[in-house]
Amino acid sequence: MSLATFCTSCAGRLVHGGRHPVCSHCGRTHHRDPKVGVGVVVLDQAGRLLLVRRGVRPGKGLWALPAGFVDAGEDPRAAAARETREETGLLVEVGAVLDVYALPSVRGSHGGASFFLAFEATSVGGTLTAGDDAVEVGFFDVDELPELAFPSTRDAADRMRRRGAETGQ
Template sequence: MYIIKSFKHPLLTVDAVITIFDGRIIFIRRKNPPYKGSWAFPGGFVEYGETVEEAVIREVREETGVIIKIQDLLGVYSDPGRDPRGHMITVCFLASKIEGELRADTDAAEVSCFTADEALRMNLAFDHNKILKDALKRIL
């Protein structure tokens, strides 16, 4: 097997815009840098051998304690400056909560739900304000 080692490559992440039955959206407060203390969509890195769909379900469960159903692909966000750690590409899904109780875990210091109006007034981590606006065009 030939592996290219001399080139830099972006890393792959996933995020989820998750709505609950009353239309509110689930956010996590980040426990770690970058953006420690800021609100963000649940998500994280795709592990080797994992599909992006498996990764987003795993990351959401690890960070929020809930099980989701993926509704649709929202988009791919690839701006090289979107993450201060380096070039990260995220695959973002629209999803709904299907079971479980909200509880912060792993990389989340806190988990909460906000209305669209509340979320639009927040200064979210990464490019999540842009992702939120894109999501609201689809779910409202």
């Protein structure tokens, strides 16, 4: 998505260059809403991490947590469960927030998330099948992860592992 050119209130021309675009006609400041990404950290019985191979940019061809964008008005946990179902076929119960990651905006676009919530989640059913934006799906040993699309995936995996060590799992 490129920068807007015209004011959505009065169709005046927007002036870019400041923190936010401002309409040259009515003076309205146009705030850009951050996009919110959500994803899940799901471990199988053997402690392996659920990952999907991405079929879309950013990170196309690389592996990441099952994840996607929160729709307007959608509960973030419901969005995380929905994306997981769409990408992996698994039904999950979404638990606590593992962490929140701020993401730099992708140069020249707003195609990526502005921040990303990683949730702990537990698989409660479904059949493992790649779908939607995922071209492949699988569980991986956290010491032998495939090439990852985003640093947050590695960080979330490490957090889960430390948590497992603390609770003796």
